[in-house]
Amino acid sequence: MTDYRKRMFRGAKIEDCIRDFIDMESCALEQIRNDETEFVLFSKGMHTAYQFVVNRMVRDFEYNKEELKLKQKLSELEKMYRRLAETNLEQSKQDLFQTVEQSYYDVDVPEDALEELKELSPDYQKGMFEGMSFAYEDVANYISIIISNVENINDKSVNQLISLISSNNFVNKEIDLDEESKTYKSGFASGAKAGFKLTVVELKERFSVHV
Numbered sequence: 001m002t003d004y005r006k007r008m009f010r011g012a013k014i015e016d017c018i019r020d021f022i023d024m025e026s027c028a029l030e031q032i033r034n035d036e037t038e039f040v041l042f043s044k045g046m047h048t049a050y051q052f053v054v055n056r057m058v059r060d061f062e063y064n065k066e067e068l069k070l071k072q073k074l075s076e077l078e079k080m081y082r083r084l085a086e087t088n089l090e091q092s093k094q095d096l097f098q099t100v101e102q103s104y105y106d107v108d109v110p111e112d113a114l115e116e117l118k119e120l121s122p123d124y125q126k127g128m129f130e131g132m133s134f135a136y137e138d139v140a141n142y143i144s145i146i147i148s149n150v151e152n153i154n155d156k157s158v159n160q161l162i163s164l165i166s167s168n169n170f171v172n173k174e175i176d177l178d179e180e181s182k183t184y185k186s187g188f189a190s191g192a193k194a195g196f197k198l199t200v201v202e203l204k205e206r207f208s209v210h211v
Contacts, residue, residue: 071153073206078143081199085136088191092129124187131170131191139165139199158207162200171196 024046031043142164150157165171170192 070155070158071147074143074147074153074158077203077206078140078147081136081140081143085133085140088129088133088136088195092126092133121182123184124182127184127187127189128191128194131188131193132195133191134188135168135170135192135195135199138168139196155207158203162203165196165200165203168196171200 028043028046142161146153146157146161170189173189173193175186175189175193
């Protein structure tokens with residue numbers, strides 16, 4: 001393919017197109033593994049066709065297939081963390097005890113845990129959920145920066161992301177959990193710390209990182 005055509009077609013739309021074909025290739029492979037009917041041959045043919053298209057587009061437009069998959073996973077995580085940020089922000093406006101009490105799962109919550117929830121001050125609860133929302137939004141921003149600015153996204157990029165999150169001040173912050181200290185500020189710190197730590201666990205599991 002000529003340099004002119006590469007410049008004309010290269011960009012987000014091509015990446016989206018390649019991702020779609022990668023998804024279809026994976027879907028066809030899954031059908032091959034699970035289907036025991038005469039459609040297996042059809043699925044094999046489709047898998048081969050999708051694989052050919054992906055490889056051809058990756059080669060012609062000089063993309064890295066594994067990098068695209070990694071970039072897609074990070075994009076999905078960014079969206080997920082932004083949704084979690086919104087969810088926790090909404091929860092900060094509601095009483096946690098009432099939310100649990102009115103849920104279908106309240107019977108599974110131990111009585112002593114319900115009592116603890118009941119005794120949590122509104123300010124502490126508000127701070128806790130806003131802290132978690134802050135953490136998830138921050139991580140989503142970290143991911144967005146990597147996607148936008150790192151030229152070659154690879155395992156090293158994921159490790160850098162995990163290190164960046166792990167080095168956040170809230171992660172290593174000592175929190176006083178005495179009853180008298182359960183203020184909005186301590187709730188925010190607890191929520192942020194939990195949020196950042198949960199994202200680290202999630203990233204390590206998603207990308208099979210062992211550190």
